[in-house]
Amino acid sequence: MKIHIKNGHLIDPKNGIDSKKDLFIAAGKIIAVGESPEGFIANQIIDANNLIVIPGLVDLSARLREPGFEHKATLESEMQAAVAGGITSLACPPDTDPVLDEPGLVEMLKHRAKQLNLAHVYPLGALTHQLNGQEITEMCELTEAGCVGFSQADSAIKDTQVLWRAMQYAATFGFTVWLRPEEPYLAKDGVAHDGEVAARLGLKGIPTASETLAIASILRIAKETGAKVHLCRLSTAEGVDMVRAAKKTGQQISCDVSANHLHLTDFDIGFFDSNAHLRPPLRSQRDKEALSAGLVDGTIDAICSDHTPVDDDAKLYPFAEAEAGATGLELLLPLILKWAEDNKVNLNQAITTATEMPAKILGIAAGNLSVNSNADICIFDPKQYWKIEASALLSQGKNSPFLGLELAGKVKYTLVNGHIVHQSE
């Protein structure tokens, strides 16, 4: 299959391209950018006039809910949602049921994902058995099975000795440890940012110190053990400052933020909207601005969707009892575009945070449009608005704090390995 994408505006941060250029694809690879190779005859021509052509997005956190939570979402529904959102590679956290702590499970997940032939799936293995925070997993075996890193998902390790050992062990083999910084005792039973809104609504707060204390321990242990660490879902201004300072001293560390936290604050909880019950919690306006600034100055490396499909029933509880999380795969691109526009960030830089940078963190060959790379491509209309509503989402999770909002940025084509896996009007 040979495809010619013509007349599109190409944005490829890695290769410094931000202009109108054609793209030529054959045998699943990009074979030329700009000029047509000699004798190239396309089987299909995609006219991308007025559209933007970018590398397929790389999402650092998408819960696919398989195995174990098929009533919330299935691999198939979520992979469809991913490509509908222009995402061609994604990392999934290990908090499935059973937990991704055995090579067999990881192999099965990889195999099932491959059969669907949609986005590439990169599982994160559990750092500890059952995520129990006590015994470390068979990290070498899990890596062989396809894990690209090790994570505790939302179950922070309480015992710092275990955390130390886990990071030492991972460091032995050069594996990356993915941790969402949260001191579990301070965050215990908390459901909202410990600020004015929580005070008014009578919700148990999660203080900023819960994040900063955890970052302090993680940074220190990473330094002592030499472990490669990726910090997931920063949420506080103070947390951003700490990472900025650590990077200044030359510490090798990466981190991400969820698209939700770049747009929302605890005020969006309104009158107990359970769709705004997220983990980490939505924080203050000041935190939101600091996250944005951190992303602009490179302290924060990547934006992810933090896709967490939740079934309707699990949201039909009072705020604190409702399950945390929001659907995100199909909102990632429009939310990045909106963030860029709101903060006057150029599109090139914004796109980097969801293509080149996350690919680098994952250590995968993706997120760029270099010649000879896999033809994983997203083509979107930056001016087409669409309304966020249940019927507009392919994900089985319809839970979103953005419901009702109209956002610009509609994915028209998604290609994975040179195949068109999604197309829309």
Added chain:
Amino acid sequence: MLNPQLTNDGKLKHLLSIEGLPKAIIKQILDTAESFVGVAEREVKKVPLLRGKTVCNLFFENSTRTRTTFEIAAKRLSADVITLNVSTSSQSKGETILDTIDNLTAMHADMFVVRHAQSGAAHMIAKHVAPHIHVINAGDGRHAHPTQGLLDAFTIRRYKPEMHNLRVAIVGDILHSRVARSEIHALTSLGVPEVRVIAPKTLLPENVEKLGVHVFHDMREGLKDVDVIMMLRLQNERMAGAMLPSSQEYFKTYGLTPEKLALAKPDAIVMHPGPMNRGVEIDSAVADGKQSVILPQVTYGIAVRMAVMSILAGNS
């Protein structure tokens, strides 16, 4: 954001929280309550305002005083009243709150009085019910207990009618108290110029001053020259642990004794939402003393709840 407790033309549809309630509606409730105070003194303690209506008291969390006063209030308005202690029935069988509500709606309940241990439960129910049904929040988690806030405001207004000239202190576990939150909103909405909260840092929410109150940690300082002292109940489970060392130390530092009461204005009144822990937050000599209006609070609670129910029914 639309205020979920008001109809499109600004009338009271549900009573979920005092926050966001227009001052005019708060006044309407208090004025209506005045007219019901006399009903209890009549030989026939009933008015027919809710005749033919079914009020459903839905208590997902235990309560004696609130449940009973709501029941009496509904009965004095001639409503049919059902009281369900859901904590001991369907919930233990795994039925969700909204399923319970749907079932009772199918039995033609007109009004729900709801208490639940989780903040936001009443809002969730109000969002879910059919348009002709009214929801009254009888306490949701730490969030709100609006009828308590209203009856406290009513009591204060009866004893100290010049509310724009008062200094009020709320003492105790503000962090976990829905009563305190509702009192603060009621008083600030009615124009009380100075509301103080007095508590150790462990029992105050972050940013509590954003609610429009002055924070004191020293009770002696906080009580100086106040007109009204509103004590809060200290829950048993908080009396020892990480928040407080012991009930004895709490009494010493934040318990209301005659000696501390003397720091307030000589004609200050003492209130408590009940049930009281004598010797923990309040000395018996104060609770039973001549400045205490704790029992009138209970009596007025019925009038205020009658007022809320009749106004809601009138807005159908």
